[in-house]
Amino acid sequence: MRKLRIAPIVALLPLMLIMPTIAQPAANPTWVMMHGRVEYFGSNQAWGYCGVYAKIGEWARVFAAWTIGKPVITTIFNFYAARLMNTTVVELNYSSSDLYIEGLWNVYNVTFIYEPGQMPGNYTFTIELIVDHGEGTLTVNDNWKTFTISITGIDEVKGSVKRYIIRPIEPIPIGDICGPNMGPPDSTVNIWDLVHAAKAYGTTPGMLGMEFDFSSYFSMDFNFDFKIDIIDLTTIAVNIGESY
Amino acid sequence: MDETNMQLKGPQLLMLTFIWLVIIGSKNITAINTSSSTATIYVDPQESIGTIAQNFTISICISDVADLYGWEFKLGWNATILDSVEVSEGSFLKSGGSTFFTYKTNNTLGYMIVDCTLLGQVPGVSGSGVLATIEFHVKSIGECILDLYDTILVNSVEQAIEHISIDGYYYTSVHDIAITNLTASSTEVNVTIENQGTHTETFNVSTYYTRLSDPLIGTQTVTLAKGATVTLTFAWNPPFPGQYEIKAETTTVPGETDIADNIYTIIIQAGYTASNMGSQTNNSISGFYMAISIFLLISATILPRALHENKNIRDDALLNISNPEDTIKMNIWQYLTIKQLNGLR
Numbered sequence: 384m385r386k387l388r389i390a391p392i393v394a395l396l397p398l399m400l401i402m403p404t405i406a407q408p409a410a411n412p413t414w415v416m417m418h419g420r421v422e423y424f425g426s427n428q429a430w431g432y433c434g435v436y437a438k439i440g441e442w443a444r445v446f447a448a449w450t451i452g453k454p455v456i457t458t459i460f461n462f463y464a465a466r467l468m469n470t471t472v473v474e475l476n477y478s479s480s481d482l483y484i485e486g487l488w489n490v491y492n493v494t495f496i497y498e499p500g501q502m503p504g505n506y507t508f509t510i511e512l513i514v515d516h517g518e519g520t521l522t523v524n525d526n527w528k529t530f531t532i533s534i535t536g537i538d539e540v541k542g543s544v545k546r547y548i549i550r551p552i553e554p555i556p557i558g559d560i561c562g563p564n565m566g567p568p569d570s571t572v573n574i575w576d577l578v579h580a581a582k583a584y585g586t587t588p589g590m591l592g593m594e595f596d597f598s599s600y601f602s603m604d605f606n607f608d609f610k611i612d613i614i615d616l617t618t619i620a621v622n623i624g625e626s627y
Numbered sequence: 628m629d630e631t632n633m634q635l636k637g638p639q640l641l642m643l644t645f646i647w648l649v650i651i652g653s654k655n656i657t658a659i660n661t662s663s664s665t666a667t668i669y670v671d672p673q674e675s676i677g678t679i680a681q682n683f684t685i686s687i688c689i690s691d692v693a694d695l696y697g698w699e700f701k702l703g704w705n706a707t708i709l710d711s712v713e714v715s716e717g718s719f720l721k722s723g724g725s726t727f728f729t730y731k732t733n734n735t736l737g738y739m740i741v742d743c744t745l746l747g748q749v750p751g752v753s754g755s756g757v758l759a760t761i762e763f764h765v766k767s768i769g770e771c772i773l774d775l776y777d778t779i780l781v782n783s784v785e786q787a788i789e790h791i792s793i794d795g796y797y798y799t800s801v802h803d804i805a806i807t808n809l810t811a812s813s814t815e816v817n818v819t820i821e822n823q824g825t826h827t828e829t830f831n832v833s834t835y836y837t838r839l840s841d842p843l844i845g846t847q848t849v850t851l852a853k854g855a856t857v858t859l860t861f862a863w864n865p866p867f868p869g870q871y872e873i874k875a876e877t878t879t880v881p882g883e884t885d886i887a888d889n890i891y892t893i894i895i896q897a898g899y900t901a902s903n904m905g906s907q908t909n910n911s912i913s914g915f916y917m918a919i920s921i922f923l924l925i926s927a928t929i930l931p932r933a934l935h936e937n938k939n940i941r942d943d944a945l946l947n948i949s950n951p952e953d954t955i956k957m958n959i960w961q962y963l964t965i966k967q968l969n970g971l972r
Contacts, residue, residue, distance in 0.1 A: 565785045574699030574742050578781045581697065581727055581744040613727075616746075620729035623699075624740045 413439040413475065415482060416555045417523065417547040418602060419530050421449040424463070425538030428452075431462070432601040433530060433542055435484070435521065436557065443473040443484045445521055446607045447532055447540060448493075448588070460495045460589025465534060466607065468516055475549070482523035488534045490514035493609065495589050506587060508609065513537070523547075548627065556625035558618055560602045572622040579603065580619055583611040666692035666780060666788055668700060668758070670773050670795025676825070677765040678800045682712060685773060685795060687741070687759045689719060689780075692788060694751035697744030697781040698758055700792070705771035706737030709797065710764045716743055719756030724749045730759075744781075751783040763797075770798035801825045802880050804851065805888035806832075808858075811873040813897045816844055816861040818875040822851040823888075828880045834861045837872035849877075865898030 414437070421431030431449025445467035469487040477483035492511040519534030527547050532540040546568070548555050561579045562569030569575070580603045587610050588600060603611050605618040667690045677683040687700060698720070704711075716728040720743050730741040741759050745751065773795035780788035801824040808819035816834045828851055834844040844863040851857060865871060876890045883889075 574779045578697035578744045584746040616727050
């Protein structure tokens, strides 16, 4: 009788030893950052941005925003936005993908209405939640060339990877959005990034004077609140001087 | 062979001089060539002086800039000497509108990175002014470059503005004079004084000998630039041959804390002439001492004998000379000594 009680514990012992290894973070943590350009929403051509910042095996932050049809300067600006709310899987080289992120997503339909006249002027905006914590994945394929966002309830969002960084051990500093003379990111967070965001300070999507290139706009909107504000400048400021 | 070497050394020397000028003077040469149009970011004042446990402030200034929208600089210093205690934005950029100012300081490694930018779609600022002010705390004595590096100036269309940067220099204010050497002979005392501080000092230098209650040999007033050394000569005439302690001392200059080296003492043999000495070393017994020694020896020999010979001297304490011839042989000193000795009985 006593042997019967001990036997299951002994049988589970190897598994118990393995379990903590699986649950604990990897000994050598790896961070991933990716910026992509949205090109298709279902079968429709789209224009937009997709940004990923993740610690492999632990968490991920994913945001995408896109419009159907080429954006133009208008008093009414409408776009979709998707945000990963809960991460269940974030792995490199997983399920035939270079990067695989799985979790629950929210999807919004956002509309900014600007009052006619000098910009920046007054505006109102509405946010309609069209998917609430829907299951979905982001996969990066073709040797980090393309990405696909598949969320239950909406069409697939597809695009191309413009830039990605995989960095072991050390986190990737946030804020390197451009380089000298409006060039590509120079692997250092510095005054070029701060000035670039400062030039857009106070702007919202679709505002006159802002580019309709979401890759440029949302790469500066670090907290995805649809406004370049002091929080975004501070995000750059805290990382100034950091290189990767 | 020597001539060949000389011929080779000439061009080499010229080349080295040229390289040195290029390296050392690059900033100044650039400034001269472009001073009329190129923006300059610089530390003001160029030379800062601080005192221990006190704070001092420098400004990072800009001149001749056009359309400045944002700027960044790094400033390095010697962390063992200084600590940065406060960084604040200057007035220049904010004259063009709202700004975002941020900085990071690392007092362990001795550097800071400071950034500032205008906000929104506004033109940049032109002209000259103060970008930032930095307050330092002086921890210890020393000097260092206030190294302005990795400076970036950005205009309103996010393009780099060409410029030059000029470092500053810091040193701790020190008042310190020291006597570094003292030599003496029978005729003069030489005192070498060094100004080890950072200011030109005026002070008195005095020398003494100890044989006769530290008689003063002389006092001279000195004005000495920082880092300079001077040797003063004091003429003196030792009153007696012998061993003398010679002391030189300077007055304390205002603010001086290291005063241990303001006094210097040596011991010398001095006052000997060719007739009374072989040398002035301790190995030779001086003629002066020799004369005294012989005199005392003779006295010590004769006195007991005389007392013995005058054994008939009565105990009445009066001198009773039994042998007048002996009296003639005695000198006055002996006579008085005998009298004193009899008186003591």
